[in-house]
Amino acid sequence: MSQARLMDGTALARRIVEDTAKRATALTERTGTAPCLATVLVGEDPASVTYVRMKQNRCRKAGITSRHVALPAATTTEELVGTLRALSADPEVHGILLQHPVGEHIDERAAFEAIAPEKDVDGVTFASFATMSFGLPGFVSCTPGGIMRLLDAYDVDPAGKRAVVVGRSAILGKPVGMLLLARDATVTYCHSRTRDLSSAVREADIVVAAVGRPRLIRGQDIKPGAVVIDAGYNAGNIGDVDFDSAVEQAALITPVPGGVGPMTIATLLEQTVHAAERQLGVA
Amino acid sequence: MSQARLMDGTALARRIVEDTAKRATALTERTGTAPCLATVLVGEDPASVTYVRMKQNRCRKAGITSRHVALPAATTTEELVGTLRALSADPEVHGILLQHPVGEHIDERAAFEAIAPEKDVDGVTFASFATMSFGLPGFVSCTPGGIMRLLDAYDVDPAGKRAVVVGRSAILGKPVGMLLLARDATVTYCHSRTRDLSSAVREADIVVAAVGRPRLIRGQDIKPGAVVIDAGYNAGNIGDVDFDSAVEQAALITPVPGGVGPMTIATLLEQTVHAAERQLGVA
Incomplete structure (x- = not known):
């Protein structure tokens, strides 16, 4: 079996930050x-x-x-x-x-x-959660927003796909599921109380692991050809996905580090410049 | 095969409204x-x-x-x-x-x-959606809140169960999924872009149909023994579930009318009295 292609969050984040820096400079020159x-x-x-x-x-x-x-x-x-x-x-x-x-x-x-x-460029308020959930304009939580940018950059269209989000935190699991739903995925939320997590994850065309348990998701849980997004952070730079086995099953996979991580701060910076553009009357 | 037991929303709503009326009277007597x-x-x-x-x-x-x-x-x-x-x-x-x-x-x-x-006793604000989603105190959207009361009244504990919500509206599908998730169900959102809806619904221990398409969900889509909540309203008092075939598969099912419908207004009345109790310093 061929190995999955890596989703390079470091390179994508760099491009986003470069664009953001240009916008920041332009804004500063234009408005002082x-x-x-x-x-x-x-x-x-x-x-x-x-x-x-x-x-x-x-x-x-x-x-x-x-x-x-x-x-x-x-x-x-x-x-x-x-x-x-x-x-x-x-x-x-x-x-x-x-x-x-x-x-x-x-x-x-x-x-x-x-x-x-x-000014909620970190996407933590009730209002931001609701606008994410309802597909309305507003700021997104930074890690979920970064995940959506990664999917777009690798031409993964969530529409009609089964997406399984493992984890249901207020700033990661819940909002990323809502963003995927707004993009027409069929979304399942799994969590610590889910029975037979492996079976549920195997349904997924897109897996988002966001639970903070080292190597919880293994290759045998991954449907061949799935897209695997590892948003887990655990001590020692270990993700929620067992990379070595998952890479053999997935079509696309984020490494840890260098996958989702860099996208979070890129989203924060981009949203800050966007907020400034709007408040200064430029956007 | 035995037929499903009916979930009697009319009787439950009546009991809730009676309790609510007593609370309203007590509040009026106490505060004027x-x-x-x-x-x-x-x-x-x-x-x-x-x-x-x-x-x-x-x-x-x-x-x-x-x-x-x-x-x-x-x-x-x-x-x-x-x-x-x-x-x-x-x-x-x-x-x-x-x-x-x-x-x-x-x-x-x-x-x-x-x-x-x-004062959002109809549960339509961003704040109410977020508190529902995060399992925090607050008012719920009335139909989703009524559905949860029905489940409780029939001793259906969502924890660990697969729940499938068909529909993703801001005041019905999305919030009822979030309420089920807050009660530890593994929740899947299906909608018009879902591929193979039948297969997805067949995974469900609890089905909530909330999409407004007459008789979309048929008996063959129901896992034997599932709980079927029909929150669909279509012309002619027809639900989103084909009752006659679903009743042969489900363990519990809401009729239309007399299932979810009466619960919506009961929840509105109950939340109004609760709001008054809080604002008058009694609750």
């Missing part, structure tokens, strides 16, 4: 204002600090200003909501990213809902 | 204020007029005041949004129902979003 992403971090969790720093660096390289708001770990829900509302009202800020998860003492949903939908 | 549902109708479409009148009558019998706002057919989106915002801000109104579909010249989504989520 650079796109600005506000990043909000509560506490000093080392992984979160690293993620935010990486996003700021990527913004800078793409011609996007970032404004960082660092809040102490003891910040209350009310204080965080106040900060996010102020950023939502600030005309110099075009996009807002709340690094999450936030501490357990904070009502994360209340915080997300304090982000104005027109 | 009766629960109030505002009904908003644009234009004079005869079917819409009938629906609204029926809802008002049912409110009255349940001890719920209704305030009717009749707007001319030429009402603009802006005017309708203004009306709905005023009702959202009016402390004497506890729930708001916009009879839809509204005219095509109106941005229905903008109108829905003008309804405050805490």
Whole structure:
């Protein structure tokens, strides 16, 4: 059996970021204002600090200003909501990213809902979830949005295909299923309570693994010729798909790393510039 | 083969409305204020007029005041949004129902979003869709909510079961799938672009037909012993399920009429009283 073709998220993300940087430059030249992403971090969790720093660096390289708001770990829900509302009202800020998860003492949903939908470039608000679900204009959650771009780049049309999403988180599994449904796939959501996961996954023309369990999906679960998107992140750069066996069954497959991962931040940057274009009256 | 047991929505809805009426009376006695549902109708479409009148009558019998706002057919989106915002801000109104579909010249989504989520007893806002999808507290769309109550009343636990939803509308198919997913079903969405609908439906332990095509689902599409919920409405009181053949395959089935239909308005009334209880500080 021939091996699957790799879906190169690194190369695609690079092209998207290059285009985004050109748009950011054009916008800055035309309006005198650079796109600005506000990043909000509560506490000093080392992984979160690293993620935010990486996003700021990527913004800078793409011609996007970032404004960082660092809040102490003891910040209350009310204080965080106040900060996010102020950023939502600030005309110099075009996009807002709340690094999450936030501490357990904070009502994360209340915080997300304090982000104005027109600045929700990370796609975390109720409004963004609903517009994704109903196929309406709006910002998408970044990883689901990146997955759809990958499918498009490899000419995978979801219409009429069976798509199986393994995982049902609010920012990954649920929205990617809704985006696939909006593109006319027949979508099945599987999760920890699914009986006979293997059989369900074997129905799929498109598999999206988004559950965070290392190598949960194996080659024997994959229908020959399927498209396999591994959106799982597990320690040691291991995906939710057992790549070595899945690559023998699939027609197209995302590697980990270098598949879905780079698409997430590319989508964030692209949506930030789009938000700025709209708020500055250019788009 | 034995015939399916019928799921009697008429009897269940009656019990729910009786309980709701008792709660409405208790609330009125305790606070001096009766629960109030505002009904908003644009234009004079005869079917819409009938629906609204029926809802008002049912409110009255349940001890719920209704305030009717009749707007001319030429009402603009802006005017309708203004009306709905005023009702959202009016402390004497506890729930708001916009009879839809509204005219095509109106941005229905903008109108829905003008309804405050805490008064969205018809479950049409982005916020209600998202809370349904994420398993959070909030109001549900009335027909999906009624379907879940029917399943509970007949001791059908969705957890771990395969549920197939045929249809993907914003107020029926999509939310009922999300409610089933929140209750741990493995959920598949089918629709007009699904290839081999029969095979997909035959996977289901629970079928929800919500597509508006008369007798689309036949007995041969039903796995023996499945639960069949017919939420389809077609001219002549015909459902989306071919009852006569499906009843021979299913274990439980909703008749049309007398299945899902009565549950919708019961859910509306129940949510209106719940909204009033919360706004009057009793719940």
